[in-house]
Every structure is written in structure tokens, then in C-alpha cells.
Amino acid sequence: MEIIRIPRIMQDTCKKYLLKGRSIGLVPTMGALHEGHLSLVKRARTENDISAVSIFINPTQFGPSEDLDRYPRDVENDIKKLRAQEVDILFLPDNLLMYPKGFVTYVEVTAISGKLCGAFRPGHFRGVATVVAKLLNIASPTRAYFGQKDFQQTVVIRRMAKDLDLDVQIVVCPTIREQDGLAMSSRNLYLDSRQRQAAAAIYKCLSAASEALRSGTASSAETKKIMREMLAGEPLITNIEYASVYDTNTLDEADQMQGEVLLAVAVRMGEVRLIDNTVVNL
Template sequence: MKRTSHIQELRKMIAEEKKRGRKINFVPTMGFLHRGHLSLIAQAQQKDAFLIVSIFVNPLQFGPNEDLSRYPRDLERDVRLLEEAGVDALFHPTVEEMYPNPMVTFVEVGQLDAMLCGATRPGHFRGVTTVVNKLFNIVQPDKAFFGQKDYQQYLIIERMVRDLNLPIQICPVPIVREEDGLAMSSRNIFLTSEQRQKAQILSKSLAAAELSIQTGQRSAREIERQLRERITFESQGIIDYAEVRDAGDLSEVTEIKRPVLLALAVKFGTTRLIDNKVVEVKPNV
């Protein structure tokens, strides 16, 4: 596996691969890799494609009271996992390489960034879209792969690419879960054993809400009430949001008539977890 922390060295590497006629596939990450990341890598390993993974903990997407300094890091462990997975190249720039000067240029995706995680983490998605746009300009991939655990982020990146006419195919990859149903996340390491057990309520409440919809419940407010009630009474988790949104554009939903996103953000201790489920709507009998 080739490895560099320098933009110009990566660009030279990519130019050589393109001369050989290879497509460029790209998986951007913040490191501390788990099976969720490895599923992205597996999807991105395609015939005649040169696969680049980036590891960069992006300070622009962390608020002043958020966990930038606590975000788990273990580069050498990640390198071993990437080598075992057969990745072609790793790009792991420093903050100084990515942001040599104070940033005054930003990329924002309006509307989609103002709800759910964007409502309680102002500036978060501006940081995400800015760094992803920078990475796209550096790597110039043909395809980029994003996990659907961060469903709002996936839609925002997809919209940014569409609006800015970037010649990149955004490929969504389904959520990977632990055996107990907990969605894979680098932040899971911060959970105590008790909090970890309580956090199972996220996937359980999503499954119960899906069943409620599939058996005829069409009120989005009632589904949200069910989600909140179950999480509150069975876990004491602190709910940031528990909402039903249109799965295509995250617009508000009153009556469920088409596919919806059930979206959760809940804090267990000091650890904020997100989870979601896209529910297809069956006709009422």
C-alpha cells in the first residue's frame, strides 16, 4: 500500500494511475477504523479501480464544545487494517497540509444542513462539505463511497456534487451493525458497558417504529412520539432529536405516504450517537 501525507505527492501518484487507464475510487474517513469503514472499502474495491482511503480528523466540523481532542486516533492500527484490506493508497494529511492558511472560503449546502444534526451542531456540515470538497479537488475520484449511518451527510454530499457539477458518482453503503444492533461508530469506544447496553434501544426503537408504519400507522407525529417514549422509558438516554423526514430530501412529513427516514440522535453519558432507518411504505390494506 502506498502512503503519503502530502497533496502534491498524492496528485503525482493519481496522475500515474490515470495514465495507466485506471479509475479512481475514494473512501474519505476520520480514522479509528471499524467494520463499517471496511464495508465501504469492500464496496470500493472494483476491477480496474485504484482505491484511495483518506484519514483526516477535520477540525472545521467540530464545534467549540465538541470532542475534537477526544476523537479516537490510532494511525498505525488503521494502516494495518488498510493493508490487510488490500487498499492501494492511504492519504493522511496533517492539519497544516490541509489548511496552510486560515480558511476564508467555505462550501455550504443550504436547507439540508439546517435540520437534524445541523440544528444542534451549527457549522458542522459547513465543515464537512468544505473538507470533502477539498478532498474531491485533491483526489478527483470517479466514485466516492459514504456510509448511510450518516444519512444526512450522504444526502448533503450528493446534493453538493450535483449542484456544483462535480464529475463524481456518490455511492451509498448500508449501515453496519454490531451483533446487538448498535450501529458501528468510532465513538462507541467511549460508552461504558452499561451505556452500551442501554444504547441498544436505538436500533430496537427504530425496528418497532418501522413495524408500526408497516402495520398501518401513517402519522409522523405518532411515530415520533413512539420513538421518544420508548427511548426515554427504556434507556434514560437524552434525546437530541427523534424525527420522521422524507427519505429523499429530508423535508418535513405529516402523513407518511412515501419512503421516510426515521432519524435519531441520543446522548448516553457524554457520548452522542446517531442512528436511522429508511422505511418503505406499503399500501394500507
């Protein structure tokens, strides 16, 4: 595995592969890699000649009161895991090379970025869209891989890629879950053992809501009620930021219960913020 730390060298390296007609699969991550990330890596390896993973904790997607400083970092273990997957390139850029002095350009996916998580994390999706645009321009991948767990992120990135004519296929892979259904996330490391157990309530809520919708007996409003009641029943969940049924494209609350709908949840367990979702085909 080649480890590249300088954007310009990463760009030249990837261009060379493309000129030889090789396809490149990129998995952008913030490190602290878990099975969710590794499922993306495996898929990138299968579908492309060259697999590349980026690890970059992107400061522009964290708000001033968010967890940038304590976000889990474990590059040594990450490198071991990626070597075991036989990844070809690890892109590990320095903050000052990604955002040099004088940096002032941002990509804004308006309309979508302010909804759901965006309402609670102002500027978050501007940071995400900007860094992903940069990573896509640096690595010029044939395909880029993202987890469905961050559903809104995948909508924002797909929209950006389409709107800015980026020549890349955005591949969204299923959420990988723990035994009890909790969606894998680097932020799960923040949970103490009681919180960790209680966090299973999120998946239980999504499963119950999904079943209610599929049975055809629950309206959108009733499904939302089921979701909120189940989450409110778990005392360690200290706040429900959102929990409802949404249109998978606009991310507005859905009232038409047909085709694909999104069930999505964001909760707080004390300081820790957890999100999860599932898509139901009706």
C-alpha cells in the first residue's frame, strides 16, 4: 500500500493510472475505521483496478462547539486494517495542504443542506460538499463509495456531483450493524457501556416503524408517533433531534406513502449524537 500525504502527488499518481486506462475506486473516510468502512473498501477493491482510501478529519464540517478535537484518531490501526484489505493507495493529507493559507472557496448544495442534520449542524454539509469536491478532484476516481448510514450526506454528494458535472459514479453501500442492530459509527466509541446498550433502541425504533409502514396500516403521522414514542421510552436518550418519515430526494417530511420512503433518526445521548436510517419500499 502506497501512503501519499501530498495532494499534488496523489493527483499525479491517480492521473497516471487513469491514463493507463485503470479504474479507480475511492473511499473517503475520517479514519477510526470499522466494519462499515471496510465494507466500502471491499466493494471498491472488487469493482475497480485501483482502490484508494482517504483518511482526513475534515475541520470544515465540524461546528465550533462540535467534537473535532476529540474525534477518534487511530491511524496506526487504520493502516494495518487497510493493508490487510490490500488497498493500493492511502491518501493521508495534512490539514495545511488541504486548506492552505488564503483558502476561501466553498461548495454549497443549497436546499438540501439545511434539512435534517443540517438544521442542527449549520455549515456541516458545506464542509462535506467542499472536502468531497476536493477529494474527487484530487483522486479523480471512477467510483466513490459512501455508507448509507449518512443518508443525507449521500444525497448532498450525489446532487453536487451531478450539478457540478463531476465525472464519477457515487456508490452508496448498505449500513453495517452490530449484533443488536446499532449502526456502526466511529462515534460509537464515545458511548459508555450503559449508553451503548441503550443505543440499540434506535434500530428497534426503525425496525418497528418499517414494519408498521410495510403492513400498510400506519400513516406517516402514526409512524412518526411510533418512532418518537419508542425513542422517548429510552431514558438514556436525552434528546430527539428528528425522527420521522421523509422523501428520499427532497428530505422533506413525506405525506405520500408510496415508492421509496426514508425513516431517519438523530438523537443525543448526553454529549454523543447518533444518527441512523432505513429506506422502505412501499
